[in-house]
Amino acid sequence: MLSSTARTRLGRSKERGSTDRNDLYEILDAGLICHLGVVADGYPMVVPTGYGRVGDTLYLHGSTGARSLRAAAGGEVCVTVTHLDGIVLARSVFHHSVNYRSAIVYGQARLVTDEEERMAGLRALTEQLAPGQWDYARPPDRKELAATAVLALPLDEASVKIRRGAPSDEDADYALPMWAGVLPLVTAWGEPLPDPALADGIGIPVHISDRK
Template identity: 70%
Template sequence: MTTSAPHDATSPGGQALSGLSGTERTRVRRLSERGATDRQALYEVLDAGRICHLGVIVDGSPRVLPTGYGRDGDTLYLHGSTGAASLRAGGEICVTVTHLDGLVLARSVFHHSMNYRSAVIYGQPRLVTDPEEKLSGLRAVVENLVPGRWDAARQPTRKELAATAVIALSLEEASVKIRQGPPSDDDEDYELDVWAGVLPVREVLGDPVPDPLLRPGIGYSK
């Protein structure tokens, strides 16, 4: 994937962000040809996901937690309880999002693999204190989970907002790695009578299951 033209994204300092960052932490070392350099590829991976994994250091020990998130421009928003140690730890964090697209079955065990799209973001999170940005960040999280749900449901009260922490993370330092396609076997293994190929993996939403306490006559709308 080649670097695209600059996008309308900016860093916290106001500089325009075009391609993905090239820091030592985000440089793809192994199988570097799978690394994407287009910032749009980062947006596509993030926008297609619903759950990220948040990596923090709490009391000197690493902690990785599944967390809901939402993207607004070049900022990633995450939320949780104001009492959550993971959001009060301070210091830099790491956020990852991964999509498993297929199981790659080769003729040899060694060359088995997976087709995937993954993103890694590093940075110093910012606790959101501005009321308008806090609501906007929460909206981004909810809309990323279920588009249209923010306007359909009751808005948070002051008490609920006070109990909720929202952090913002710039997408300035990020990397994307993608693998697609069939297995890559050793030349001599192509003569083996072993099936090889890809088992596609897809995320599918099922039929809505109503709350047992739902009042009659209220239907589900997408």
């Protein structure tokens, strides 16, 4: 179960909240991009970035020179992941909404210095975007690792919110002669586009072709 804190406790639409840790895992594992919120040089900053999960730790990465990563290391951060599942069209504009799954994680980000954990975090990041790619591609060399910062964020303090289903209209509006319902939104993979510099005879690897 997710423990409620002052930062994660819902103030509105409490019925959409979930304290099931498995819902948190599902939302994180289904995502590709998160938004990292930090305070850098006295100003708020929100950066979209890749991530990966290993157990109850979320891993983020970026250039060692990135202002957002420098501000996040050792400081309090906020990470969000959101899936938009549909547009909810009600009979009144006021009750229009969206179906979604969202997770917010708060905590102190830790700069990962242990080499084994750094590699595990980078593997998780790569596998989040393209399962099977870590074992297929060339691993990072020493120079590339030196230019890369890896952050670890514990999943100790998190909030989950989910909306599903039909519109909720005022009782009197259900008699109005107008359409209401949900426009589902689905994200799908397109056909892989080969690199123009690809050598002849190299086909699409199975772990890429099977994900379509």
